[in-house]
Amino acid sequence: MSNGSVGQKLFQALLRIDRRIIFLVIFLALSIPIFLRLKIDITVTQEVRLFYNTVEALSSGSRVLLSFDYDPGSEPELQPMAETGFRHLIKNHIKFIIMGLWPQGPMQANKALANINQIHEGFLVDKGDTLYFGRDLIVVGPDTIRYGVDFINLGFQAGNELVIQRMGSSIRAAFANDARYGRSIDQFQIMNGLNKLSDFDFVINWSAGYPGTVEWVQFAVDRFHVPCGAGNTAVQAPQVYPYLDTGQLSGLMGGMKGGAEYEQLTGMRAKATMAMVSQTAAHIFVVLFIVIGNLAYFMTRGKMKEGRA
Amino acid sequence: MFWDTFGIVSFLYHDNPVYKFCESLFVGISAGYWFVSLYYQNLLPKLFDNLGITKMLGLSNNDGAFQHVFSGQWDDRIWYVLAGILAIMMLLRLVSKVGWISRWPLAVVVGSTAGLYMITYFQSNFLSQLQNTVIPLIAIGRIRALPSVGLTADLFFAAYLGNLVLIIGTLTGLVYFYFSKEHKGALGGAAKIGIYFLMITFGASFGYTVMSRMSLLIGRLYFLFGDWMGIVR
Numbered sequence: 213m214s215n216g217s218v219g220q221k222l223f224q225a226l227l228r229i230d231r232r233i234i235f236l237v238i239f240l241a242l243s244i245p246i247f248l249r250l251k252i253d254i255t256v257t258q259e260v261r262l263f264y265n266t267v268e269a270l271s272s273g274s275r276v277l278l279s280f281d282y283d284p285g286s287e288p289e290l291q292p293m294a295e296t297g298f299r300h301l302i303k304n305h306i307k308f309i310i311m312g313l314w315p316q317g318p319m320q321a322n323k324a325l326a327n328i329n330q331i332h333e334g335f336l337v338d339k340g341d342t343l344y345f346g347r348d349l350i351v352v353g354p355d356t357i358r359y360g361v362d363f364i365n366l367g368f369q370a371g372n373e374l375v376i377q378r379m380g381s382s383i384r385a386a387f388a389n390d391a392r393y394g395r396s397i398d399q400f401q402i403m404n405g406l407n408k409l410s411d412f413d414f415v416i417n418w419s420a421g422y423p424g425t426v427e428w429v430q431f432a433v434d435r436f437h438v439p440c441g442a443g444n445t446a447v448q449a450p451q452v453y454p455y456l457d458t459g460q461l462s463g464l465m466g467g468m469k470g471g472a473e474y475e476q477l478t479g480m481r482a483k484a485t486m487a488m489v490s491q492t493a494a495h496i497f498v499v500l501f502i503v504i505g506n507l508a509y510f511m512t513r514g515k516m517k518e519g520r521a
Numbered sequence: 522m523f524w525d526t527f528g529i530v531s532f533l534y535h536d537n538p539v540y541k542f543c544e545s546l547f548v549g550i551s552a553g554y555w556f557v558s559l560y561y562q563n564l565l566p567k568l569f570d571n572l573g574i575t576k577m578l579g580l581s582n583n584d585g586a587f588q589h590v591f592s593g594q595w596d597d598r599i600w601y602v603l604a605g606i607l608a609i610m611m612l613l614r615l616v617s618k619v620g621w622i623s624r625w626p627l628a629v630v631v632g633s634t635a636g637l638y639m640i641t642y643f644q645s646n647f648l649s650q651l652q653n654t655v656i657p658l659i660a661i662g663r664i665r666a667l668p669s670v671g672l673t674a675d676l677f678f679a680a681y682l683g684n685l686v687l688i689i690g691t692l693t694g695l696v697y698f699y700f701s702k703e704h705k706g707a708l709g710g711a712a713k714i715g716i717y718f719l720m721i722t723f724g725a726s727f728g729y730t731v732m733s734r735m736s737l738l739i740g741r742l743y744f745l746f747g748d749w750m751g752i753v754r
Binding site (some may be wrong): 232235238240243245247258285286288289315342368369373374377402423427429430431433434435445446447450451455457458466467468469483487490491494495498 | 533534556562563565606637641642644645646647649650652653675681687710721726729730731732733736737738739740741742743746752753
């Protein structure tokens with residue numbers, strides 16, 4: 213048997229490889245780094261730096277609208293960004309108003325806040341003349357924020373992009389009550405002077421599809437001229453990159469990698485950074501499989517044609 | 522949750538009854554969740570509460586549009602009656618004899634959506650993008666800024682080649698979609714370059730999709746090894 217035929221057989225065997233072996237290799241490539249706790253250098257891209265710089269440029273006491281437009285299915289990609297985003301805003305003493313165009317979005321916000329909160333639910337804090345329940349207080353490092361004063365959750369509102377359109381003229385027309393207590397939003401100090409979308413200093417959108425970043429750009433940015441930064445699932449990111457080049461988006465984070473870059477910039481290394489080694493290992497194997505598959509295909513193409521003839 | 526994850530992932534080995542069960546469970550729970558969610562977050566507050574139907578049924582203390590209008594006080598929320606009528610017309614598609622009526626509310630939805638998006642897409646996706654393509658071939662401003670910001674590969678590319686690639690990519694991409702003349706000669710060459718740009722775009726998109734799917738799997742693995750088994754923190 214010649215060397216050539218051995219090579220051909222090898223390549224043909226590679227083309228017939230059971231797909232379950234590939235699944236197993238990817239599983240191992242993703243799992244092993246989780247246990248090894250390896251670290252990897254993360255290069256920060258311009259679009260994530262732009263997002264970070266935009267938030268940094270906001271003055272203390274600014275009010276930012278956070279729209280949570282995703283559900284638990286996209287949690288691994290977007291939740292790390294959301295948690296780092298909260299930490300970043302709290303550290304810079306920026307007030308935030310939470311809402312969602314997806315029904316589960318505001319719940320994801322609550323989950324992120326619960327994760328970063330360093331006190332337990334039901335904990336009572338005496339602030340002189342007022343008693344606050346623990347769930348109305350978020351303690352992150354040296355900072356404590358209070359519900360209704362430093363942050364509020366307006367909840368979900370149906371209507372997709374029409375909600376944004378309506379908020380452009382009146383926030384109260386879209387959200388009459390808050391989501392936690394069902395009380396009129398006028399009763400909360402944080403809402404004083406916030407009447408329409410353009411009253412916000414910045415909009416941050418965590419998005420996994422429709423309605424999401426595209427709609428925020430089209431309505432909030434282009435119609436009501438509110439600056440907007442976004443964190444997207446990797447699948448959606450290529451769709452919104454054109455908005456970045458035109459300046460319609462003030463920063464963009466794409467997928468878990470974007471989240472890891474944001475963690476790197478804020479110095480708050482967490483979930484996304486931890487997952488980057490697994491992600492890198494899996495990508496290396498995917499690239500290897502593509503190269504081997506193409507090589508095997510082109511090397512055996514002549515033989516396959518002969519076989520058919 | 523572990524068994525659901527395990528059951529769904531077991532499909533990778535081959536189709537099996539455990540997978541079928543988990544799939545059906547997921548579909549059933551999703552349908553139930555969406556039904557309840559849409560009822561409590563849309564139908565109840567938007568239609569029944571606003572019109573005052575819940576008050577009429579003794580399920581709420583708050584007055585709605587009917588209570589105000591019947592007492593001689595105008596309430597803008599009465600317009601929700603029109604939405605309610607359209608919703609009932611939509612549901613009539615379940616009755617075969619009068620199913621055609623459902624086309625009317627559908628026409629309202631299609632017409633209003635088209636009207637809304639016509640201007641929006643023209644402004645955000647056409648004009649803004651077009652404006653951004655009218656740029657100098659070489660980004661002089663970026664080149665001048667290079668010494669102060671530091672020279673990295675992506676900044677070098679953005680300064681010297683970024684604009685050129687953007688302009689060539691846009692023009693050749695448009696040529697590829699120009700079908701009024703046969704793609705021969707210079708036009709054919711430009712169209713071929715356009716195809717390459719499209720291929721690179723699809724490749725980048727595919728790469729992002731792979732990254733996204735891997736991220737989701739990593740999330741599941743952290744759940745399995747961390748939350749469920751407790752061997753990873």
